[in-house]
Structures are given as structure tokens and as C-alpha cells.
Amino acid sequence: MRRTRIEQVVIHFIFWLIVAFCLVPFLLLITASFTDEDAIIREGYSFFPSEWSLDSYVFIFQKSGEILNSYGISIVVTLLGTIASLVLMTLLAYPLSKKDLPLRNFFSFIVFFTMLFNGGLVPTYLIYSNVFHITNTLLALIVPGLLVSAFYVILLRTFFTVSVPEAVLESANMDGAGEFRIFVQMALPLSLPVLATVGLFQVINYWNDWFNGLIYISDSRLYSIQVLLNTILLNVQYLLDNVDYSSRVDGSSIPTQGVRLAIAVIGALPIVLTYPFFQRFFVKGLTVGAVKG
Amino acid sequence: MTSWLDRTVLKKAKKYKILYLMILPGIVYLLINNYIPMFGIIIAFKEIDFSKGVFGGDWIGFRNFEYLFKTSEAYIITRNTILYNVVFIILNLVFAVALAILLAEVKQRFLKRFYQSAILLPYLISTVIVGYLVFSLLSMETGFMNKSVLPFLGLDPVMWYTEPKYWPVILTIVKLWHSVGYLCIIYFAAIVGIDQEYYEAATLDGAGKFKQIFHITLPSLTPVITIMTLMQIGRIFYADFGLFYQVTLDSGPLLPTTNVLDTYVYRALLKSGDIGMASAAGFYQSVIGFALILISNFVVKKINPDNSLF
Structure with a gap:
């Protein structure tokens, strides 16, 4: 009984590492797109920017x-x-x-x-x-x-x-x-x-x-x-x-550096946002496709 | 009696006429998009002269091929294309199967779905955006590696986009990140389909988890693994253009380790305008690629006729 519990802990630990590996690049893209331009030039793209800013998005939608x-x-x-x-x-x-x-x-x-x-x-x-x-x-x-x-x-x-x-x-x-x-x-x-x-x-x-x-x-x-x-x-x-x-x-x-990433965010947005809703059909389609058509 | 027969024949002809009309647009599209280009590969044996029509140039035999194979590039792009694909196939297989087996062990339904979603998400993202994700990590002036990770480790910044030696590793990681989820889902679906009674019987017999994996799960997966892998081997002469073009930012200094058949053909055709070289390399890729698909299908058929493509 105790062995299976340890097994479960190990499995979940591995999966959280993999989930992080899959999602962290997106997180960096998103935080960087909300970072102040000067902060980007000083500290680079960062998960914890010292100054947040909406400038990139304001630029995209207004100018x-x-x-x-x-x-x-x-x-x-x-x-x-x-x-x-x-x-x-x-x-x-x-x-x-x-x-x-x-x-x-x-x-x-x-x-x-x-x-x-x-x-x-x-x-x-x-x-x-x-x-x-x-x-x-x-x-x-x-x-x-x-x-x-x-x-x-x-x-x-x-x-x-x-x-x-x-x-x-x-x-x-x-x-x-x-x-x-x-x-x-x-x-x-x-x-x-x-x-x-x-x-x-x-x-x-x-x-x-x-x-x-x-x-x-x-x-x-x-x-x-x-x-x-x-x-x-x-x-x-x-x-x-x-x-x-x-x-x-x-x-x-x-804000060149920020705008580049902000465009990438809005380019990926429609798919990422709707993904939870269509995921089931998508998985079904993939697995049907793998079986001989 | 004859009039009745006439009417059924007529009706049949009318019925098929409509069906053929339905087929027509799709077939015309395939003729334009696929079949004319198939015959168009003979352009590799011709002089390019657009005044005589696209495929109307004079025959020049194997001259384009002689030029192509005289360069050292022919060897480099062939080597790169095949080596990368071999590494991708092996690592994708190992990680996808391992993840699928682990995923099947997750008991909580919500978490199972969540893990599945997260692993598959990168597969849905266009290669251009993958290029941005890699850029945000590796940018020389503002990237996370050069600005945060390397200074933290006390290392000097690396000029990632001009140092070819790092790219075999970078591209392999990116490829795994991008595509392992797809294969994992396929294998996971196959595991879910395995009859639970085998596992129950094995547990009663006192077989542990590892024994069960090696004696039930992996053997049951073998047909799916075989077909998925052979399909990839059949495409070993085709590279993921976006990966080698976008993710490397089309950077010239990286070419020794990042130039593959597909990027070579693209650059020869649209950047340097050397259509002769491009068509020769394209012909080489099409023909050998076709042979490899036939061979791998032949092998699948030998192993298990049900899994072959045709």
C-alpha cells in the first residue's frame, strides 16, 4: 500500500516537471510582453520583471x-x-x-x-x-x-x-x-x-x-x-x-522588444484560449488518424 | 420491359454523373497541386528558360546533379537531414512511450486530463511562434539564458545564433518539446485500449508493476510503435522546414549544423535564385523519399500486414 503511494508521488512529481517544461516558455513570452521596454533592455526577458507595462499592447491596438x-x-x-x-x-x-x-x-x-x-x-x-x-x-x-x-x-x-x-x-x-x-x-x-x-x-x-x-x-x-x-x-x-x-x-x-513578443502572444492566443474547449475532439481526431484510415 | 431497363440504366447513369461531378473539383485540385508537380520534377534535367514555358527548356542531362554533388553541401545537407531525423525518431519514441505509460498510471481523472493537455499544447503552436519562444530564451542581448541563467551560474554570455556547435542539442530539445505530446497521446490511447483483465491476472499472479509493463504493456504497444516509427523512417529524407529555418532565425553562421534538404532547396530557389540546383536537390529528395516510403511499407507488411499503409 505504501509502495503505491510513493509511486504516485514520484509519478506526479515527474509530470509536474514535464508540465513546467511544456508551459514555462509560454509564461516567459507572456511576462516579457507585459514588461517595460527599458526593463527588458536592462534585465532581459524575465519571469519577474521589475517594471510591468502595457505599452506593447497599447501600441498594437492603437497605433x-x-x-x-x-x-x-x-x-x-x-x-x-x-x-x-x-x-x-x-x-x-x-x-x-x-x-x-x-x-x-x-x-x-x-x-x-x-x-x-x-x-x-x-x-x-x-x-x-x-x-x-x-x-x-x-x-x-x-x-x-x-x-x-x-x-x-x-x-x-x-x-x-x-x-x-x-x-x-x-x-x-x-x-x-x-x-x-x-x-x-x-x-x-x-x-x-x-x-x-x-x-x-x-x-x-x-x-x-x-x-x-x-x-x-x-x-x-x-x-x-x-x-x-x-x-x-x-x-x-x-x-x-x-x-x-x-x-x-x-x-x-x-517598444520594439516588447512589441515583437506581444504580437507573438496575440498570434498564439486564439488557439491557446480555445484549446480547453476543443481538446477532446482534437485528441479523438489524432488517435483516429493513427489507426489505419 | 425494355423501357423499364432503359430507365434504370438512365437512372444509374444520372446517379453516377452526379457522383462524378462531386469528385471533379477535388480531383482537379490534386492534378494541379500534386500531379503536375510530380511530372514537373523532370525540370531537374532541363535548362531553365522561362521564355520557352516553365517546363519547356532544353534537356541538359545530369548537369544540375553534377554541380550539386560536386559541392560539399550535398553531403552536409543529406547527413544533417538523416542524422537529425534518426535522433528525433529515437528520442521521441523513448520519451513518448515512457510518458504514455506513466500517464496511464495517474489515477485522478482531472490531473490525467490536465497533464495530457499541457504535453499536447506545444504541438498546436505554429513554428513561427516556437521561434519566438526560443528567441526569448536565447536572444543574445535580452534572452533569459544570457541575462539570467548564465550570469547566475557565473558563465559568460553565449552568442547562440552564431555558434553552430550548440544547435544539434537545441534543435533536438525544441523538436521533442514540440512533438513528443502528439506521439504520447497516440501511445496513451493504445494503452487505454489494452484489456484490463491481463493486468488483473498478472496482479493475482504476483507480478509487479515493472513486470507488467515489460510483459503486457510494451508487447501490446508493439504494433502501434512499429507503424508510427516506420512511417517516420519513411519520411527520414524530409526535414521539418520550420524547425530548421524559423527556430534558427535563418542564421547563416549556423548552416553547417542546421542546413537540411528542405532549407537548401528553399534557399537555392528563392534566395539565390539557383533553380537548377534547387530542382536537382528537390528531385533527389522526392525520388529517394519515395523509395524509402515504399521500402518501409514493405517492411511493415512483412511484419504485420494489418499495419501496412497499402
């Missing part, structure tokens, strides 16, 4: 149109991207779940093969930029790489096959309902759990994506928050040159 603009781009891209991607993927997955569809295996293979082989960055980039000319358009943040993922299509197809009973669809067919109506009115409502899971993953993928912005976007008006963060991380000067409209007018300087 910088660019940061708010990039936040808006991120929201628009995430919404449009997730919706378009769900529409395309469910439309593709549903017919593939029909066992009697001629050429079903051929189309399934076309989807699946994209998981095994890809052309890589060079031809993809050349096609999108030189053939479709999507550089510096909103499409560049939505379309390349993210819109249809074979993995989710297979996940959806499996769900349609397993969880939407054929008998239900059959009876609808008897009643003379068209295939598309059956899909919209019967199959989709029955598939809400898997749609929610895939949608959630796509929201995260779109919100977190910076790669498309890095390679296809050079117009700063189209920067998403992640692309803006990326630019500022690799080039501090950018913040001074482009984001700071106001100081040239009123002469105040911007």
Missing part, C-alpha cells in the same frame, strides 16, 4: 494598422480556407465511399498516391507562380498545399463508409431522392462529428500556416499574422520601417 490588418487576413483566410477545404474534401470523399461507383478504386488511388510521392517545392512553386500567377493574391494563402489533403479525404471516406448506414441511404434512394440531395440531407448530418474534427484540424492548419506566405507573398498588405511574425522575427528592422506609422508623426519610439 499599428498593419498588425490588426494581418490579424484580419488570418481570420479571413482561416474561415474561407476551412470552408472551401471541407466542401471540396467531403464532395470528393462521399462518392468514394460508394462501393458500386465505377472506377472507385482508381480515384481512391489517385487520392492516396499523393501521400506517397510529391514533386517538392520547385515544380509546385513554378506552377503556382508562373502558370497560375497566384503570387500576391489571397488565393496564395488558401490554395497551395492546404486545400485538399489525402489524409483527411481518406478519414472522411472511411467515416462515410462505416458510420452512414447503407440502408438509410437506400431507403432515401427508393423515395426518389437524388444522390446529391441524399448527400446533403442525410449523409452530411450523420457525419457532423467527423466534419467537426477535420474542420478543427484545418482551422489550426490555416491559422498556423506561414509557409505559403513566405514563398508566395511579398506584398505586406496581404501578410497574415504568422507571415508578419515571421518577417519581424527574421528582421527586427521591419518593425521600425513598416509598422510604426505613428512615431514619425508624434516622435515617440516604439
